[in-house]
Amino acid sequence: MxxxxxxxxxxxxxxxxxxxxxxxxxxxxxxxxxxxxxxxxxxxxxxxxxxxxxxxxxxxxxxxVVDNLMDNWTRFLPMIRPFYAVKCNSDPALLAAMATLDMGFDCASQAEIESILALGVSPGLIIFANPCKLDSHIRYAASVRVNLTTFDSGTEVEKIREFHPKCSLLIRIKPPDDGGSMWPLDSKFGALPEEVEPLLQAAKAAQLPVIGVSFHIGSRAACSRAYAVAIEAAKKVFEAAAQLGMPPMRTYFPDTTGMSIIAEPGRFFxxxxxxxxxxxxxxxxxxxxxxxxxxxxxxxxxxxxxxxxxxxxxxxxxxxxxxxxxxxxxxxxxxxxxxxxxxxxxxxxxxxxxxxxxxxxxxxxxxxxxxxxxxxxxxxxxxxxxxxxxxxxxxxxxx
Structure with a gap:
């Protein structure tokens, strides 16, 4: 990103x-x-x-246990900020404890955003990580300044342009390999390789900045190589954006200046x-x-x-x-x-x-x-x- x-x-x-x-x-x-x-x-x-x-x-x-897992994360992955997937478990005490440690949050609906904002979390620490959102939920996100969301279709670009024109976007791509996930999501979400450039062009025409790439291997993946090939696919999206004259996005490179890497764990925590x-x-x-x-x-x-x-x-x-x-x-x-x-x-x-x-x-x-x-x-x-x-x-x- x-x-x-x-x-x-x-x-x-x-x-x-x-x-x-x-x-x-x-x-x-x-x-x-x-x-x-x-x-x-x-x-x-x-x-x-x-x-x-x-x-x-x-x-x-x-x-x-949550604290120990957070400690492991910060020791071994200090450069990657976790955005906890609220859908996995929305227990109020759990969310409150995570919020005190300045965790980011992955929300899929207005209700999930409301629950996180009620804890005093900054809107900047929330990703509206649902590639297909209700119009009313997009309007709500705009009203509370949750300004980052995912998309994988042209119709979603139009909805965001109409209801949240100040929003930044993450293009969600379909990973080439689901890693044998027990809960694969690629049949429902993710742009295909041939859809990426038209979607980037649609976002550019709508004057919506695409600031990064998102993918979801699926839950309980059995093969770590699936992440490597997904990151490689993300690199191609960054290259396509550069060829279209869009603001630069960097990933998968030795030079990571200006680069932010995030993850959206749920089950782990x-x-x-x-x-x-x-x-x-x-x-x-x-x-x-x-x-x-x-x-x-x-x-x-x-x-x-x-x-x-x-x-x-x-x-x-x-x-x-x-x-x-x-x-x-x-x-x-x-x-x-x-x-x-x-x-x-x-x-x-x-x-x-x-x-x-x-x-x-x-x-x-x-x-x-x-x-x-x-x-x-x-x-x-x-x-x-x-x-x-x-x-x-x-x-x-x-x-």
Missing amino acids: ASPPVLFSAVGLSPKDRQAIIVEAPTVRNKVTHLLKDGLTGFMQSLILNHHHTKEPFYVLDLG VESAFTLAANIIGKRVRGELREYWINDGVYGSLMCSALFEPKNLTCRPLGCNSNRENPTCEGALTYSSTVFGPTLDALDTVMKGHGLPDLEVNDWLVFPNMGAYSSALRSNFNGFNTSAFSTYLTYSNPS
Whole structure:
């Protein structure tokens, strides 16, 4: 992207300073429980025994995990500013903590922009990263001075010219290779190579500056080479813009003066930071098979994991009702188990063939790595209110 390099306040901060900033963030202050590295299980047991008489599912958000991931990012990629993809998880405490560290944000709609601006984030730290936007949302972006967006079609150029003529553009291209992504997006978004020059000409005619190139390999890509070939494709766009006499854009070169590199991570920052606890509401025994019903499921937090990533989904027991002396059921005999969600749809099957001990109704199952596209995809199918789940804040320390 052709603008001065942008550094952010997380760079150079000590772990102690970052922690102090995070725990004082709005919506976070006075709500954080500090834990030792392995203190999560005990904390969840305490919550279940002392606070969860209603037995509703709940999340635990470990802001220490988010902080550690931010630290890794700033140490290994200090020249690349992250713009967190809000669609992945829009938990208010999470967003507030990120905002205190001067994170940028990738927003796809007016509502997402509103949620970020409400945290006091500068409009300049927001990218309206949706290549096809509602007219009303473009007008709103103009009104709040969110002046950077993506496009991949001529009709989008016309909409932006009409409703936000002061906006700068990133042309989104289709990457040549999706890297075996589990969630490829190239069938929906991204300009083809032969479309790039006409789109640049359309933007130039509309007097809308194209200041950079955007691409999205897809989520959970398996091959890093996909990024190399996408960057190479982006270089060709910069060259095409120069041939059209447009202001220079630089990338993929040794000389990066005047160059800003950004990334739009989502899953990286949140997947491992959230843990879900769900209550067992029903049980059936069929020989050696154990079948359990829990009060969350495919139509709640577990849609993405259960339907599309079952190999990555796991859980552990908390037998807080049946085995208080050994709630983690360490050493207990396990049985092949099926876990169902609460709705009437047979599709609402969370996992099959998972080894679990012989649990009882009102025991709990704990699901780690539940931060990515869990709360974001919840619905109220069959009348189950999945929007009322509580989120408890912790900060784990390494020792």
